[in-house]
């Protein structure tokens with residue numbers, strides 16, 4: 001029997017899944033992935049995420065403007081996002097939001113301003129934030145601290161920092177989410193990050209269609225591959241997957257205030 005898992009970061013409403021979504025969801029459930037969070041990256045995409053979540057049990061949505069698209073986040077866009085988030089109990093988080101200084105698709109100062117505005121939105125909505133951070137850890141942590149993330153709550157998605165950054169995230173009250181890269185032979189700092197993070201602060205994700213775990217590298221990722229990532233995390237924690245999987249799911253259900261079991 002497979003362990004109950006929660007995929008805390010997926011993009012199931014993306015075009016990549018349009019042709020075979022029913023099969024993708026069926027394989028996810030067969031693999032024990034009972035809960036999934038599909039994440040918006042701009043206003044139209046957030047609307048698509050919510051529509052998909054409304055149509056499927058066990059599927060939830062997050063609405064947000066990705067740092068890549070921060071330049072398009074005008075007042076109207078942010079107001080529409082807040083309206084969407086308030087309109088449905090299926091929206092359980094604000095995200096993904098944050099800073100991406102690797103690709104710099106929007107100017108850095110714009111990314112910072114839009115990140116702060118969406119953290120303020122999460123606070124008003126009383127929903128946790130899903131944080132995207134690439135090559136911008138110092139600036140991301142500074143903003144999270146200043147905006148009071150401890151009271152908002154959140155997940156550092158696809159964690160890519162080192163042990164010191166993980167400790168700072170934990171001090172700020174965040175959960176740490178591991179994705180496919182923890183299974184890569186060159187995962188470098190991630191094994192140490194997993195070992196130092198208490199089990200009640202860990203969650204896992206696919207970030208599908210991106211970042212498949214080791215055996216599927218180069219292919220499209222999907223939630224059915226989540227057990228591979230979860231098994232590696234369990235191995236690093238020295239805990240059986242049958243124990244840690246449901247505990248990590250419980251961590252996510254509790255943060256996202258999902259009552260359904």
Ligand SMILES: [Zn+2]
Pocket residue numbers: 096132133157158
């Ligand atoms: Zn991301």
Ligand SMILES: [Zn+2]
Pocket residue numbers: 009011039096207
């Ligand atoms: Zn994502």
